[in-house]
Amino acid sequence: MTATAPERRDPVPRSAHARRWVILGVICLAQLTVLLDNTVLNVAIPSLTADLHASTADVQWMINAYSLVQSGLLLTAGSSADRYGRKKMLVAGLALFGVGSLAAGLAQSSGQLIAARAGMGVGGALLMTTTLAVVVQIFDETERVKAIGIWSTVSSLGFAAGPLIGGAMLNHFWWGAIFLINIPVAAIGLIAVVRLVPESRNPDGARPDLVGALLSTLGMASAVYAIISGPEHGWGSGPVLLSAFAGAAVLTGFALWELHVPNPMLDMRFFRDQRFTGAVAGAILVAFGMTGSLFLLTQHLQFVLGYEPLDAGLRTAPLALTVVALNLTGLGARLVGKLGTPVVIATGMSLLAAGLAAIALLGGRGYDGMLFGLVVMGAGVAIAMPAMANAIMSAIPPEKAGVGAGVNGTLAEFGNGLGVAVLGAVLNSRFAALVPGVAGAVSLPAALAAADGAAERERVTDAFASGLETSQLVGAAAVLAGGLLAAILLRRAERTGKGR
Numbered sequence: 001m002t003a004t005a006p007e008r009r010d011p012v013p014r015s016a017h018a019r020r021w022v023i024l025g026v027i028c029l030a031q032l033t034v035l036l037d038n039t040v041l042n043v044a045i046p047s048l049t050a051d052l053h054a055s056t057a058d059v060q061w062m063i064n065a066y067s068l069v070q071s072g073l074l075l076t077a078g079s080s081a082d083r084y085g086r087k088k089m090l091v092a093g094l095a096l097f098g099v100g101s102l103a104a105g106l107a108q109s110s111g112q113l114i115a116a117r118a119g120m121g122v123g124g125a126l127l128m129t130t131t132l133a134v135v136v137q138i139f140d141e142t143e144r145v146k147a148i149g150i151w152s153t154v155s156s157l158g159f160a161a162g163p164l165i166g167g168a169m170l171n172h173f174w175w176g177a178i179f180l181i182n183i184p185v186a187a188i189g190l191i192a193v194v195r196l197v198p199e200s201r202n203p204d205g206a207r208p209d210l211v212g213a214l215l216s217t218l219g220m221a222s223a224v225y226a227i228i229s230g231p232e233h234g235w236g237s238g239p240v241l242l243s244a245f246a247g248a249a250v251l252t253g254f255a256l257w258e259l260h261v262p263n264p265m266l267d268m269r270f271f272r273d274q275r276f277t278g279a280v281a282g283a284i285l286v287a288f289g290m291t292g293s294l295f296l297l298t299q300h301l302q303f304v305l306g307y308e309p310l311d312a313g314l315r316t317a318p319l320a321l322t323v324v325a326l327n328l329t330g331l332g333a334r335l336v337g338k339l340g341t342p343v344v345i346a347t348g349m350s351l352l353a354a355g356l357a358a359i360a361l362l363g364g365r366g367y368d369g370m371l372f373g374l375v376v377m378g379a380g381v382a383i384a385m386p387a388m389a390n391a392i393m394s395a396i397p398p399e400k401a402g403v404g405a406g407v408n409g410t411l412a413e414f415g416n417g418l419g420v421a422v423l424g425a426v427l428n429s430r431f432a433a434l435v436p437g438v439a440g441a442v443s444l445p446a447a448l449a450a451a452d453g454a455a456e457r458e459r460v461t462d463a464f465a466s467g468l469e470t471s472q473l474v475g476a477a478a479v480l481a482g483g484l485l486a487a488i489l490l491r492r493a494e495r496t497g498k499g500r
Contacts, residue, residue, distance in 0.1 A: 020143075022196060027151075031128070031151065040166040058110035066118070066121045069221070070124040071410070072216075074410045075213075075406040079213065079402060080208075085200070086134055086137065086401070091190060093124070093127040095190065096126065100121075104179040105180035129406045129409060131151065131405075132408060137198070145336050152386050152389060200401075212257055213265060219248075224247075227421060278485070278489030279345075283385075284414060285349070286381060288478060290319070301367075303464065318371055327382050340494070346484060350480060355374065355379075355380060392407060423474065426474050431466075
């Protein structure tokens with residue numbers, strides 16, 4: 001097929017695109033750039049504080065503006081891609097991301113950088129949804145799970161590489177370079193997308209669901225803001241509770257609206273499909289276990305085991321590297337072909353739960369046990385995630401592939417926030433119960449600072465290790481239960497004739 005291939009309309013029977021693997025490489029490069037910017041800024045905080053005279057609140061918004069805007073727009077971006085063309089939205093996303101990166105790299109004040117990061121978030125939302133939608137369009141069912149596995153690998157690679165690339169750049173250049181490096185990548189991606197990626201869209205001509213788009217954006221942004229702000233301001237604080245309540249109310253209104261509007265952005269009847277519901281439950285709990293665990297482990301590595309921030313980041317990398325290595329071998333796709341989606345998801349989530357339990361029981365006072373648990377967790381994620389993403393996308397009609405990708409991304413954001421909130425709350429509750437007399441046990445650094453003598457500091461770190469163990473075991477139980485639930489629902493869907 002040539003670079004000027006005609007637009008593909010989804011109801012036409014689809015065959016694999018002749019240059020599909022080259023296209024996959026292009027969109028994975030775009031996806032990696034977006035994901036790196038979720039974490040790359042964290043290592044630049046000291047430089048930003050000094051050069052831009054940024055306050056703590058400024059730094060928080062520099063980091064959060066990107067993820068907040070991106071998360072809020074995922075469903076709307078996916079719906080726009082379905083209606084107006086996935087290639088068009090992919091080009092728009094790359095262009096917005098490149099322009100936003102240029103503005104961020106040249107920013108002269110905190111306000112300018114925050115605005116630039118928000119613009120990058122708009123581009124990131126378009127890229128996150130259209131890349132997965134294009135994968136679904138250009139690969140047939142025989143290769144799709146393998147392709148989604150490679151696409152999923154990029155998520156893990158971006159998570160692991162962000163702080164490392166950021167640290168390496170800051171050793172040689174000023175902080176703006178971590179944004180300017182995105183520009184040549186975006187330019188290469190634009191040229192490749194225009195030349196290689198075929199256009200595809202939903203041809204039914206349905207009117208855009210503007211109210212649904214507004215409600216989903218406001219609801220998701222409010223909910224994500226509550227999740228982001230909870231650890232900083234306290235889960236019981238007024239702004240966090242108000243934001244969480246507003247998010248829940250608006251998202252409820254969104255669901256009710258979608259049930260009654262003639263042309264819904266997200267057809268709520270998808271949730272009647274047990275394949276979809278089972279994969280949704282599994283995807284949320286995989287993100288819950290993985291992100292919540294790593295959020296706590298980075299603190300444990302620094303405050304209890306005494307590693308520097310970059311060293312701590314390197315020591316969490318085995319999880320992501322295991323995911324990358326196994327996904328590149330195509331293990332998940334082969335297992336789906338041999339064992340079926342329900343068994344593969346149950347196996348992967350059982351491994352993830354086992355890894356969490358290993359960290360809880362073996363990683364409290366040393367790194368060796370933690371390393372073992374991280375590798376087992378990585379194997380579980382590599383096996384389960386591609387199968388779940390494929391199940392979600394397979395349960396949604398091809399003409400709604402963009403919305404399906406938006407749902408997939410939204411679930412990941414929701415699971416990430418839920419993991420941090422719930423496992424963090426479990427750890428803090430256990431920690432506060434064990435050291436009630438040390439600075440109110442508000443946080444580990446505060447408790448260590450208030451501790452009187454070496455013995456008291458050891459008691460504080462022991463309490464934190466105990467809290468970590470409890471939280472990881474809670475996470476393991478939740479992930480295991482979610483895996484079994486997902487497998488049961490998917491198996492039941494197969495038996496009722498809805499396919500694998």
